[in-house]
Amino acid sequence: MGQPLSPPGGWQVEVVASDIDTVVLATAAQGIYDEESLEEVPPAMQTAYFLRGKGNMSGQVRVKKDVARLVKFQRLNLMDENWSLDGLFDVIFFRNALIYFNRETQEVFLRKMLRYLKPRGYLILGHSEHVPWLNDSVEALSNTIHQLRAQKRPAYNGPERRRRRRQ
Numbered sequence: 001m002g003q004p005l006s007p008p009g010g011w012q013v014e015v016v017a018s019d020i021d022t023v024v025l026a027t028a029a030q031g032i033y034d035e036e037s038l039e040e041v042p043p044a045m046q047t048a049y050f051l052r053g054k055g056n057m058s059g060q061v062r063v064k065k066d067v068a069r070l071v072k073f074q075r076l077n078l079m080d081e082n083w084s085l086d087g088l089f090d091v092i093f094f095r096n097a098l099i100y101f102n103r104e105t106q107e108v109f110l111r112k113m114l115r116y117l118k119p120r121g122y123l124i125l126g127h128s129e130h131v132p133w134l135n136d137s138v139e140a141l142s143n144t145i146h147q148l149r150a151q152k153r154p155a156y157n158g159p160e161r162r163r164r165r166r167q
Ligand SMILES: C[S@@+](CC[C@H](N)C(=O)[O-])C[C@H]1O[C@@H](n2cnc3c(N)ncnc32)[C@H](O)[C@@H]1O
Pocket: 018, 019, 020, 021, 024, 076, 077, 078, 079, 094, 095, 096, 097, 100
């Protein structure tokens, strides 16, 4: 039997999961994965957070309701000028999507994303995604983990700020 979900330190966890594709979002919301995809997840976490399928679901796992209810799925087109996201995030995971966009657009997205991070928040990218040009705003703690630098506003200079200047 799994243990009830209790994040350390009494944290209240909320996750916003976004994509442009509503089919992708619907699939993700099911929370069903092949067992092999948990290979690198410690056994205790597997037991605590996943249910193993039986019968025709054999070989698959499903995220437990306790975990699933922490996640809000939301369609978001990164190309939109305004992203309908509320509040600031401790961590943003943005993996394996940069490749879809040219360098200039990548920089617009990432600098805009940094504005949604809390002070000293983290941006997690994919293993092959290198962004040395973002080093003025983030410190690379590892290949994939980037931390917002202290007391430095990200140098996003997109449409929102330009519009404010014109007012
Ligand atoms: C290769 S998948 C990576 C998904 C996930 N991050 C992962 O690592 O498994 C890239 C995703 O980017 C999404 N995407 C492409 N263009 C987008 C856009 N303009 N706004 C938001 N998501 C977009 C695609 O729908 C696709 O689901």
